[in-house]
Amino acid sequence: MSEARKIQVTDVILRDAHQSLIATRMRTEDMLPICGQLDAVGFWSLEVWGGATFDACIRFLKEDPWQRLQQLRAALPNTRLQMLLRGQNLLGYRHYADDVVSAFVEKSAENGIDVFRVFDALNDLRNLETAMAAVKAAGKHAQGTICYTTSPVHTAELFVAQARRLQDMGADSIAIKDMAGLLTPYGTFELVQAIKAAVPLPLAIHSHSTSGLAPLCQLKAIEAGADRIDTVISSFAGGTSHPATEHQVAALQGTRYDTGLALDALTEIADYFRQVRKRYHQFESEFTREDISVQINQVPGGMMSNLANQLKDQNALERIREVFDEIPKVRKDMGYPPLVTPTSQIVGTQAVYNVLAGERYKTITNEVKRYMQGGYGAPPAAVDPALRKQAIGNEAYSDERPADALAPEMDKLRTDIGELASSEEDVLSFAMFPDLGREYLQQRHDGTLSPEPLLPEDSGERPNSAIATEFKLDVHGETYDVAITGVGDSGGGRRKLYVSLDGMPEEVIFEPLNAYVAEGSSARKQATEPGHVSAAMPGNVVEVLVAVGDRVEAGQAVLVTEAMKMESEINANIDGEVSAVNVAKGDRVTPGEVLIEIVE
Numbered sequence: 001m002s003e004a005r006k007i008q009v010t011d012v013i014l015r016d017a018h019q020s021l022i023a024t025r026m027r028t029e030d031m032l033p034i035c036g037q038l039d040a041v042g043f044w045s046l047e048v049w050g051g052a053t054f055d056a057c058i059r060f061l062k063e064d065p066w067q068r069l070q071q072l073r074a075a076l077p078n079t080r081l082q083m084l085l086r087g088q089n090l091l092g093y094r095h096y097a098d099d100v101v102s103a104f105v106e107k108s109a110e111n112g113i114d115v116f117r118v119f120d121a122l123n124d125l126r127n128l129e130t131a132m133a134a135v136k137a138a139g140k141h142a143q144g145t146i147c148y149t150t151s152p153v154h155t156a157e158l159f160v161a162q163a164r165r166l167q168d169m170g171a172d173s174i175a176i177k178d179m180a181g182l183l184t185p186y187g188t189f190e191l192v193q194a195i196k197a198a199v200p201l202p203l204a205i206h207s208h209s210t211s212g213l214a215p216l217c218q219l220k221a222i223e224a225g226a227d228r229i230d231t232v233i234s235s236f237a238g239g240t241s242h243p244a245t246e247h248q249v250a251a252l253q254g255t256r257y258d259t260g261l262a263l264d265a266l267t268e269i270a271d272y273f274r275q276v277r278k279r280y281h282q283f284e285s286e287f288t289r290e291d292i293s294v295q296i297n298q299v300p301g302g303m304m305s306n307l308a309n310q311l312k313d314q315n316a317l318e319r320i321r322e323v324f325d326e327i328p329k330v331r332k333d334m335g336y337p338p339l340v341t342p343t344s345q346i347v348g349t350q351a352v353y354n355v356l357a358g359e360r361y362k363t364i365t366n367e368v369k370r371y372m373q374g375g376y377g378a379p380p381a382a383v384d385p386a387l388r389k390q391a392i393g394n395e396a397y398s399d400e401r402p403a404d405a406l407a408p409e410m411d412k413l414r415t416d417i418g419e420l421a422s423s424e425e426d427v428l429s430f431a432m433f434p435d436l437g438r439e440y441l442q443q444r445h446d447g448t449l450s451p452e453p454l455l456p457e458d459s460g461e462r463p464n465s466a467i468a469t470e471f472k473l474d475v476h477g478e479t480y481d482v483a484i485t486g487v488g489d490s491g492g493g494r495r496k497l498y499v500s501l502d503g504m505p506e507e508v509i510f511e512p513l514n515a516y517v518a519e520g521s522s523a524r525k526q527a528t529e530p531g532h533v534s535a536a537m538p539g540n541v542v543e544v545l546v547a548v549g550d551r552v553e554a555g556q557a558v559l560v561t562e563a564m565k566m567e568s569e570i571n572a573n574i575d576g577e578v579s580a581v582n583v584a585k586g587d588r589v590t591p592g593e594v595l596i597e598i599v600e
Contacts, residue, residue, distance in 0.1 A: 014047065022283040027285050032075055042260065045114070097407060098130045101131050106138055132170060188205070193338055201598065209242055240287075331384065337380060346371060
C-alpha cells in the first residue's frame with residue numbers, strides 16, 4: 001500500500017458556485033458573515049474572484065469588485081485567496097495590451113489574491129505568457145491551466161505537451177479545467193496519470209457536475225495522483241456547479257487520502273449558505289440541473305442557462321434544442337475551440353443567429369470575424385475555409401500572438417476615464433467593461449448606485465424596492481406566470497422593470513417613444529422597402545457608420561449592434577444614398593424597424 005497523501009481542497013462557494021447556479025448574484029453582504037468559519041476550516045484555498053464576478057458586481061449589484069476583494073482579504077486572513085484569470089482576456093471579452101494585463105495582475109495581488117488560475121479559451125498558451133510572468137513578478141502562485149474538451153485533435157498527448165509548456169513558463173501547479181463536465185472517470189484516470197508522469201508539479205482537478213460524473217472523476221483523479229480537488233459546500237453543489245465538499249471529505253475520510261477537514265464545521269457552513277441561497281431564488285433555473293446530454297452536445301451548464309435567457313428574449317425558447325444541435329456544428333467549423341468564456345459566447349451566439357435566421361452564417365458576428373482573423377489566437381484545428389472566406393473575405397489572417405499587435409493602453413485608458421477614476425483600480429474596471437464601467441463610475445460619482453432588487457422570500461420582510469405584483473398572462477393560448485419584482489431607473493427617461501416569467505428572471509427596459517427617433521418624429525416605422533435597413537435581432541446600437549448623404553454599396557456595413565454580448569454589423573441591401581438615419585449610439589432596436597433609409 002502506497003504512503004499517505006493528504007488531498008488538498010479548494011472551495012469555490014464565493015465564486016464559481018454562485019456563478020454556476022444563481023447567475024453570479026451573491027452579494028458581499030452575504031459572504032462576510034461566514035468568512036470566520038470558512039477561514040478556520042483549513043482549505044488549501046478559497047476561490048473568491050474572477051470569472052463573471054467583475055461583470056455582475058458592476059452591472060447588477062452596483063458593488064466595487066475591488067472593494068469586495070479587500071473586504072474578503074481582511075475577513076479571511078489565514079486562507080489563500082484564489083481567482084480565475086482569462087489570460088490575455090483578463091476578465092473581459094477581448095484581448096488587452098500587455099501593460100493592462102501586467103497592471104491588472106499587480107493590482108489583484110496587492111488587493112489580496114494569492115493564487116492565479118490562468119487559462120486561455122483556445123489553450124493557445126502564448127496568451128498566458130504575460131499574465132504568468134506578471135504573477136511570478138508579484139511573488140504569487142501561478143497555476144497554469146488546461147481547458148479540457150473533446151474533439152478529434154484533443155488527445156492526452158496534446159494535454160501532456162501543454163502541461164510541459166506551462167511548467168516551462170514557471171507554473172507552480174497545473175489545473176485541469178473541465179468547465180463543461182465532459183470528463184469521464186476512467187478518462188480522467190488516464191489523463192491525470194499521463195500528466196503526473198511527465199510533469200512533477202501539484203495537479204488540481206476542476207470539474208463541473210453537469211453530467212453527474214464529477215465526483216467519480218475526482219476520486220479516479222486522486223487514485224491517479226492528483227493533489228487537489230475543487231469542491232463546494234453542499235448547499236451550492238451539484239448540477240452545473242461542483243461536487244459537494246462534505247461528500248468528498250467523507251468519501252476520503254479514514255483513507256490514505258484523508259483531507260483532514262472536519263465534517264461538523266462544514267455542515268454548519270452548509271446550513272448558512274442554504275439560507276443565503278433562498279434570497280436569490282429568482283435566479284434559479286431548470287437549466288442548471290444535472291443532464292448527461294452535455295456529453296453529447298458539449299454545452300457547459302452556464303452556457304445552457306445563458307442560451308435559454310437569450311432565446312426567451314427572442315421569443316424562441318422552443319428552439320433551444322435546435323441551438324444545442326447547431327453548437328457542435330459551429331464548433332467544428334471554427335476548429336473545435338473549447339467552450340469556455342469567451343469562446344462559449346462566440347460559438348453559442350453564432351449558433352443562435354444560424355437557427356433564428358433559418359440560414360447558416362447569414363449574419364456573422366464581429367467576434368467570429370475577429371476569431372477567423374486570428375484575433376483570439378490559434379484554433380486547436382483548422383477552421384472551415386468556406387466560413388473563413390465568408391467571414392473575412394480577403395482580409396489578412398495573422399498567426400502571431402494577438403497581443404503583439406496591440407499598443408500599450410493604460411495611458412489612454414487613464415485619459416479616457418478622466419476624473420471619474422479615483423484610483424488605478426477604477427481605471428482597470430473601466431478597461432474591463434468600458435461602457436458599463438463608465439456608467440458605474442458615473443453613478444458612483446452622482447450617488448445614484450442602486451442594485452437590482454431581490455424578489456422577496458416567501459416569509460420575512462420585503463425590501464421596499466421590490467414589492468411584487470403577480471398575475472397570469474394569456475398570449476395566443478399560452479399562459480405565463482408573471483411576477484413584477486421591482487423597478488429602477490436606467491437614465492435618459494428609461495425605466496427598468498424586473499420580472500419573473502415562469503420562474504425565470506428577466507429585465508425589461510421601457511423607453512419613451514421619442515427615445516427611438518429624432519425630436520418631433522413618430523416611432524420608427526416597419527421596414528417594407530429594399531432600402532430600409534433593419535436588425536435581425538433585438539439589441540443596442542454600438543456605432544453608426546454612415547450619415548445622411550453618404551453613398552453606400554450593397555453589403556457595406558452601416559451599423560454595429562450588440563445582442564447577447566456579441567457585436568454584429570448590419571449591412572446595406574442596395575447601392576444608393578443614405579436619406580435618413582433613425583438611430584444613434586446607445587439606442588435600443590427591435591427586428592423590423594427602419595434604422596437607416598437608402599434611396600437608389
